[in-house]
Amino acid sequence: MKNNNFTNLQLFSLVALRWLIAWHFLYEGLIKIGNPAWTARNYLASAEWLFSGFFRSVALNDTLMQVVDFMNIWGLVLIGVGLFLGFMSKYASYAGILLLLLYYIAHPPLFGNDLVPLEGSYIIVNKNLIEAAALAVVALFPTSHIIGLERLIRKIK
């Protein structure tokens, strides 16, 4: 076990980062479950940049939109739960990065792309990108085997 590689402060920071991201993902998933009218359709329909054509064609396809909405909502929930519990957190992190990058490329804050009103100011870098990078840290500096279900699973095995 590599649990001694981190100082206590490092461990605390990494676990805090994991849980904060977990909180965010899980809440985003739950709030969408709580609102049956929620759909990513408008987000995709108004997509910009290189992949806008692809996202828009998805938005116009009812069946595909149902699949996308389902996968998005339950993806958010499962990633959140995985990171919180410390169960399969590596996979959860990579899945989370993938989702965030998809959100990013649909609406990247590039020059001239400011159709959607924002609560802050961004150019090239936005919170989706930062959260994806933070998840890379969570994936590459795992803590679930120290604080998390993975610790118990290893012990039981």
Add this chain to the structure above:
Amino acid sequence: MSVNRRDVLKGLASLPFMGMLGWAYYKKHSIDNEVKNRILEELKIKAKAPSATGSMSGGILRLGIIGPGGRGRDLMRAAGYAEPQWIEEAKKGLEANNNDKRLETFLGQENLNIRFTAVCDVFDIHADRAMAAAKTDDNTPKRYRRYQDLLNDPNVDAVIIATPDHWHAPIAIDAIKAGKHVYVEKCMTHKVKETFLLRDTALQYPGIKFQVGHQHRQTLSFLTAIDIVEKNILGHISLIEASTNRNDDVGAWQYDIHPEATPQTVDWQQFLGDAKNIPFNAEHLFRWRKWWAYGTGLSGDLLTHDFDRINCILNMGIPQSVFASGGIYTHNDGREVPDVMQVAMEYPEFETGSSQEKGKEKGMTFLYSATLGNQFWRPTKLMGHDATLELGNTLTVFPDPNSTRYKELIQAGTISPDTPMYSYDPSVKGVDGVTSATAKYFAQKGLLYTYRDGKAVDSTHLHIREWVSAIRNNTKLSCGINEGFEEAVSAHMATLSLKTGRKVIWDKNAGKIAIPGMDNADLDEIIVQSGQPI
């Protein structure tokens, strides 16, 4: 390895935090729901489903198309018949751009079980194109050069009239008398006298199904808007703003002139009809909307859209008075009709309900503002004492800061004047009670189509379907002769005001248009008089 107490603690350390999230979620969800339910409970708006328009089965309905130039071919497509040339273009469009949904929408349309058995146009090329669109294995349409001959064809049950405006009424009147059902484009008529004549004729033949081509009557959000007004959510509406903003040549009726249009390929006298006799002029033929002799200008061409959109919600009818002004400021190319125009229609007796003491509020102005030299989007707004309704394909209601009805809700912070309290987008399932700034942005975006069961549908197709169903199943029409009469009279009042510089009055008791100080004037003469606006 054995599991000790420390492992269990560290293994499950996240549980209290997950519990916290669960609590926070529950709390937030209940607060939001309470607010949403309080608003929805207060408003009780029902997102209305359209009434069913009946089955398309039974015998084939045989249609004639009169005037399949630009809009006429759109109508044929909406009825299920596209020319091969258009299908090719749509296919190429799709290859070039994935978002080009013309073909998909066309192919996805319901089969209305009709055939175009007859085609009439003064221009050979237009007629040929329509014939190609109409041809099927079991039907070769017949070409007519005179509409009178088409109306005598026993193989035609109903006609679609998409000619220039000055031909709408004469053809519609003859068609009704010939026993043919009529779908006529807007503006329903070109002049005043024929408006009355057409109404009287249509009322004399109640068996004839008569529909005016205001397809937005099919738009789902408008049906919901009717409910909003009926429930007095807006309070007393004192002002309505509607507008047209276009900034391109096609939008200013500068259509292409077909190079093959010559006195040999065009029946010029037939085109002119009752218009002043002038030598063949291809620009007049293709850009007829720019001259009073054939078109109705911004009043009949675009104001009518907005007038009827509001009339289908409020049923306010013909205004008591109209004042209009405008000029040719963006396309000074020899045209006679204005390209910038403002119209104020007064309804001093208008009432839909009030939240204040009785008698305080009464009357409304409908303001129409148009320019063909700028396309900044100005939403249609119904402005009431309690709230403002922004109307498009989506629908958004903002509470007014000084509303009487919502005073307590605003004070309690449940609703805020700068955030919509109700938003309806028929493209998504369900309804949002409270919406965010982002949702507001999306709600404002207009879309091309209307929706049925969450699916995009061409509203013209639905409008034609409604007419076909009325013929087959005797179902109701949404834009019949009375609606068309109100639309046409109001548009002509605007033109008369524009051209005389005077306020034009609707004498409700006498049922006629009057211009104070010009009692003996020939109104039709004023309408067709050539020359630029005052």
